[in-house]
Amino acid sequence: MRGNNAAQVGAIVFDTGVEFAVWSHHAAQVELCLFDNDGNREFARLPMARDGNHIHRLFVDGLKAGACYGYRADGIYAPDNGLWFDPSKLLIDPYAKEIDRPFRYDPRLGVYGEDSQDLMPKAIVTTDTRAAVAKPLFKPGGFIYEVAVRPFTILHPDIPEHQRGTISALAHPSVIAHLKRIGVDAVELMPITAWIDERHLPPLGLTNGWGYNPVAFMALDPRLAPGGMAELRETVAALHAEGIAVILDLVFNHTGESDRYGTTLSLRGLDNLHYFRHVQNCPGELVNDTGTGNTLACDHPEVRRLVIDSLRHFVLNSGVDGFRFDLAPVLGRTAAGFERDGGTLAAILADTVLADRIMIAEPWDIGPGGYQLGNFPPPFLEWNDRVRDDLRCYWRGDQWKTGALATALAGSSDIFARNDGKGTRSVNFLAAHDGFTLIDLVSYAGKHNDANGEHNRDGHNENHSWNNGVEGETLYPSIRKRRKNDVMALISTLFATRGSIMLTAGDEGGRSQRGNNNAYCQDNEITWLDWKTLDEDLIAHTAFVAGLRRRFTVFSETDFLSGNGDVEWISVSGEPMTVAEWETPSLHTLGMLLATGDRASRGQRTRLAVLFNRSESRELFTLPAEGEASWRQLTPAGAKKTGARVTVEPRSVGFFIEK
Secondary structure, eight states: OOSSOTTOOEEEEETTEEEEEEEOSSOSEEEEEEEOTTSOOEEEEEEOEEOTTSEEEEEEETOOTTOEEEEEEESOEEGGGTEEOOTTSOBOOTTOSOBSSOOOOOGGGGSTTOOOGGGSOOEEOOOOOOOOOOSOSOOTTSEEEEEOHHHHHTTOTTSOGGGTTSGGGGGSHHHHHHHHHTTOSEEEEOOOBOBOOOTTSGGGTOOOSSOOSBSOSSSBOTTTOTTHHHHHHHHHHHHHHTTOEEEEEEOOSOOTTOSTTSOOSSHHHHHHHHHBOEETTEEEEEOOTTSSSOOBOTTSHHHHHHHHHHHHHHHHHHOOOEEEETTGGGGGEETTEEOTTOHHHHHHHHOTTTTTSEEEEOOBOSSTTOBOTTOSOTTOEEEEHHHHHHHHHHHHTOSSOHHHHHHHHTTOHHHHTGGGOOBOOEEEESOOSSSOOHHHHTTOSSOOOGGGTSTTOSSOSOOOOOOTTSSSOOOOHHHHHHHHHHHHHHHHHHHTSSSEEEEETTGGGTOOOTTOSOGGGOTTTTTSOOGGGOOHHHHHHHHHHHHHHHHBGGGTOOBOOOSSSSEEEEOTTSSBOOHHHHTOTTOOEEEEEEEEEEGGGTTEEEEEEEEEEOSSSOEEEEOOOOTTOOEEEEETTEEEEOOSEEEEOTTEEEEEEEO
């Protein structure tokens, strides 16, 4: 053992060679396979020695960074007992930091005794290059922009063709200019680590375009990062130089090895019994809390170490500002259920490298007790689907939604005040990668997922959507205008909420997926962002409300709005809302009067009125005035004087400042 830490694993480069170390409790023998530089010809297969910690080690003299390798693990093959050892399968190192090619699904990857050497990527020995790690640029209350790298850049006309679809494209001046125009504080990159297609996709001629099916947790997918970690590091630095943070969306809840009929690629072949969760007293049956066939045992010490080391790897070697965790309750699961202070969640928050990073939980999975919104330990931020649904239902015209709107605007204290919470940890959003796009939300009453090959059975059935009179695309100018107005109203509402906010890339310009609300397998024009067809009016409106959010201090604060001098809820009369008005099921108006600092006037205190009108007609509000105070309406064209009686257009949100 040449390292300083007897528990260190992975491929560790020394001056005189490379030490390989991989953990497996149940393997009888693990072998290191070395390949030539193109990863095609195996030139050595070497047995590794097990130490007292069940780490299999081997030092190879003279080997250098750039060498290609994999593992084979022998032992008992008894899937009914949770043992899947098959020495015919070449396995990717769980600590691989680079691979030489993407994963490609092939049914032979799951056939016992079928050699997979020619089907598998090879891991590449790398040396770490440290990034400049500064304090995270993103602060709670900011604006997160969710980005799928390939669909976002593949059709951008200004990006050189060879660069489109890659991480480096995010650093292109035209992309950065767009991000800055709409006020983005952080880009949240959907999975960029190496993934594999689900087995049902290739026969349908489809591929996974989102990446939520990982195999190697540290290795970037070569399709997105042909330049490896250096490409990510340089892109992060370029975005940081423009004041934009980078958050990685990572998947630690399952692997692409799927259920017992899936593939043997890495963890399954190394020690299926310990890396994955199994039904109690039934070791051959994998727990499926993720809906993908398997669930990582994140409470196991080796899985916990893999998660922590992966996060540290990305912070130290690329300088990212934080992470979003897919199906995050899995990180807190034990045999007894979800534990908010469980070992892995606590270890993430306690780690010295990770302690100041932004952490965002998707607070649900499909397992027992899987809905954990509001229950993650601070300072975790949490995706808030209650806000998503309440804002959708409000603008759809559902009854009894005025109170829900106000609760969302005020920071969702009903959720985040639990466990003595002092402020909101909400990430408010209207649409995300999973579900309708924002324009589809107001254009389709139902999902249209036939292109996915599952007879429209996949995807959520209840989307709280509406079509404005015609299902799908239409040439009727009046309907197109209504839809645009609805999107503007939704975006205005989102940007007026207290908490962090998130918008999915392209929603600011009317991106459509043709009614597909589960487009993970559409790596084509359905998900690719066509920059030439984006709606300039919608982009300008997003830039306008983002500017308001940055201008007024009230929107970057995260204390709950309490009504004690920070907010007044008013009716159209300008008087405080009465109990009877709150309880009016079909009330179409609400006024939110905020006390705020105005950065445009050096922080001077003022009042901002945000007025909601979901009716089909103009509404006349009376705003409370003190003495000779007057009000001005804030619009993309600038401020215009209005006085105390103001008009709010049908199905819109108006912003007024007291002067």
